[in-house]
Amino acid sequence: MFISVAENLSFTEASRRLHVxxxxxxxxxxxxxxxxxEKLFRRVSRRVYLTPAGETLLRHARRVFVxxxxxxxxxxxxxxxxxxxxRIGSGLTACMYLLPPVLERFRExxxxxxxxxxxxxxxxxLPQIRDNLLDLGVFTLxxxxxxxxxxxxxxEEFVVVSSPRHPQLSRRKSxxxxxxxxxxxILFGRTATTRRLTDAFFRQAGITPRIAxxxxxxxxxxxxxxxxxxxxxxxxxAVEAEVKRGELHALTIEDRKLTRDIGLVYLRAxxxxxxxxxxxxxFRRHHSGS
Numbered sequence: 001m002f003i004s005v006a007e008n009l010s011f012t013e014a015s016r017r018l019h020v021x022x023x024x025x026x027x028x029x030x031x032x033x034x035x036x037x038e039k040l041f042r043r044v045s046r047r048v049y050l051t052p053a054g055e056t057l058l059r060h061a062r063r064v065f066v067x068x069x070x071x072x073x074x075x076x077x078x079x080x081x082x083x084x085x086x087r088i089g090s091g092l093t094a095c096m097y098l099l100p101p102v103l104e105r106f107r108e109x110x111x112x113x114x115x116x117x118x119x120x121x122x123x124x125x126l127p128q129i130r131d132n133l134l135d136l137g138v139f140t141l142x143x144x145x146x147x148x149x150x151x152x153x154x155x156e157e158f159v160v161v162s163s164p165r166h167p168q169l170s171r172r173k174s175x176x177x178x179x180x181x182x183x184x185x186i187l188f189g190r191t192a193t194t195r196r197l198t199d200a201f202f203r204q205a206g207i208t209p210r211i212a213x214x215x216x217x218x219x220x221x222x223x224x225x226x227x228x229x230x231x232x233x234x235x236x237x238a239v240e241a242e243v244k245r246g247e248l249h250a251l252t253i254e255d256r257k258l259t260r261d262i263g264l265v266y267l268r269a270x271x272x273x274x275x276x277x278x279x280x281x282x283f284r285r286h287h288s289g290s
Contacts, residue, residue: 001025002032002040003065006058007127009048062147065132066269085114086275089125090138092217093194093238094262098138102282113275122193129267136279137265140193149268151280154287156235158198158258159250163228170249177205177256184212186221186230194260198233201258222248233258 004014005025015022033040040054050058086106090099095117103115118125118134126145128134137143143150160180162169169175169183187209188195202209212230215221218238225232226247242248264280 001028003058003061003131005029005041005048006050006054007131009050011048066147066267084275085116086136086279087116087118087134088136088138088279089118089120089128089134091122091140091193092119092219093235094138094140095119096218097237097240098262102279102286105282105286106279109278121191123191126265129265132267135266135273136276138283139263139265140197141261141263143263143265145265147268149266151264151266153262153264153283155259155261156237158233158260159236159239159252160231161222161225161234161239162231162249162251163226164246164249165228166231166249169231169251172251174252174254176254177201178207180231180233180253181207181209184210184230186213186215186224186232187211188221189214189216192216197260198258201233201256205256235260 001014001018001020004018005011008014008017011022011025011029014020014025018025029040036053036057038053039051040057042049042051088099088103099117103117106113107115118128122137122139122143125134125137125139126143126148129137130145130147138153141150141152160169160175162183164170187198190196190199201207213224215224218234221232221234222239222242224230226242236250239248239250243250264283266276
């Protein structure tokens with residue numbers, strides 16, 4: 001409870017995350033302060049701040065929880081991964097085409113291990129890895145976050161995606177980067193990591209894009225492009241199935257490359273749990289083609 005309040009600087013948010021009544025959290029924190037003989041939080045105009053004693057306790061408490069998690073995982077490994085839960089976080093795009101083949105392979109080896117997948121923005125999922133609510137993340141890089149380990153996985157090249165009925169693009173296989181500015185674009189929202197990469201690409205190419213719509217995930221963007229409301233830029237693998245079925249049309253960018261790096265993200269610790277080692281190995285094998 002203390003860690004959740006400290007990391008969110010809010011008793012209300014800690015209550016929501018832990019599914020515990022706010023009064024119960026306040027009571028337990030008060031008991032902890034009485035035991036330690038120090039105030040852990042300052043409350044100013046309904047806002048919460050850590051005291052120096054609170055900052056010290058938070059540093060040690062995080063370390064304790066990492067060690068407890070490592071102990072739990074090491075003990076569970078004596079059962080040869082015959083039970084347990086693996087929790088994975090990912091953006092929706094990666095979840096749709098990067099995770100399924102790897103998780104299918106993992107399930108073949110360990111059918112009794114439960115797999116849980118959570119999708120959402122990177123900035124929302126990273127704290128859950130830090131708090132041991134997720135074991136592994138699959139994110140667009142770069143990722144910089146305290147206490148987090150990052151293993152690069154693969155690099156993806158983007159293509160321009162249009163409707164197969166687009167009057168100018170449907171018969172072409174490629175186009176110059178500058179020509180992208182001629183068409184209305186449907187892109188991710190401005191806070192998305194992929195959108196930031198796309199915006200940087202436009203700036204470097206001297207392109208002023210015509211942004212017609214913004215959507216929060218690829219599941220919304222693709223059908224809008226399919227009915228010819230605009231074009232988009234997506235990783236080639238993200239539209240591979242739709243292109244084969246004739247639902248979308250993909251064009252390479254002739255004179256520039258837009259790429260993104262994907263990485264595996266997990267809590268930094270002295271001991272890499274066997275379940276994470278297995279998953280990381282399967283991800284690497286799949287993306288190396290071996």
